[in-house]
Amino acid sequence: MTGLRLALETSGPVGSVAVADASGVRARRFLTERNRHAQVLPSAIDAVLAEVGAAWGDLTAVAVGVGPGSFTGVRVAAATANGIAHALDCPVWPVSSLAAAVLASEALPGSTAPWPVDHGGAAPGRRRVLFDARGDRLFTAVYDVGAGALIEVEAPRFARLSDVLTRPAADVFCGDAAVRHRDVLEGTGSRVLDPPAGVPTADGVLAVWARSPGEPVAAGAWSPSYLRETGAVRARDET
Structure with missing residues (x-):
């Protein structure tokens, strides 16, 4: 299987993973356990790949929601995307989580999301x-x-x-x-607008990529978008 793209979005309380090809999104999983994105993300990726009969090596690109949002959640997606891109020598497409959220709209029939989503x-x-x-x-x-x-x-x-x-x-x-x-x-x-409008998901990351793809970057050649200093940085600068 070729041309398979992986999308990751863990900036909010509910994370998500999706895989897509030229025909659109093929499979998705939602990470509904708060504060456990790092633990469950790898198995969620395994699950979406298995659903479409693919392996990790079939991935040709990774799109990732870069924040802003939860500091830990943004780091989880960034580290995972960079690790996959480095291992597979494939490009990364960083996408603003705010942009991903703005494309959320109506219900997606048959969705397994904790809320209906259509980006x-x-x-x-x-x-x-x-x-x-x-x-x-x-x-x-x-x-x-x-x-x-x-x-x-x-x-x-x-x-x-x-x-x-x-x-x-x-x-x-x-x-x-x-x-x-x-x-x-x-x-x-x-x-x-009520949710699902304004909810960042992996589907939204893929939708932004399709509408405004930008340029791919190499693994590690980009930074998450925190948009504010962490408490540790502020404490360091004040000492």
Whole structure:
């Protein structure tokens, strides 16, 4: 089997793995056990490969959600993607987890997801994605979703809710932080989309790759997108 692509996304509470070929996504698994992505990710990859009758050596590329999101979750996907790419001498396509989330839309019939997911049919328009970073802090980006295209209007960044409200850039919001701050956002006349809209998954990573592929990179030649300093880095710099 040739032309098989693997996608990984573990930036959020629920991680996911998918394999796809030229015909589309062939198999997927969701990692629903919180804080155990590192332990269950290898077996999930084994499972999707077995489902399509493939082996690890059949993979020709890896696409990975690079964050932002859970610091540990982002590291898990990054380390796994780099390890596979190095072992198989195949390229890596880093994809923003915010971009992957913006393509989530309607239910996928027969999905085994903990919620229904379809990343191919996002309604056209401009959307701001908000990921929760605790309190009024969040990760955000703005995208134009069009027929077969995804255009980054505002690059992923770390922000506070007040900053987003003064620079709206879009009147449609999605993501877990948008749901958490629904009352405030809807009070400004904006629309908040419910999950699965705004949920990053491996399907979404593949959808971004298809719409806006960018350039592949070699294993280890890229960095996860944390968008903020870790507590360890802040403590180091303050000493």
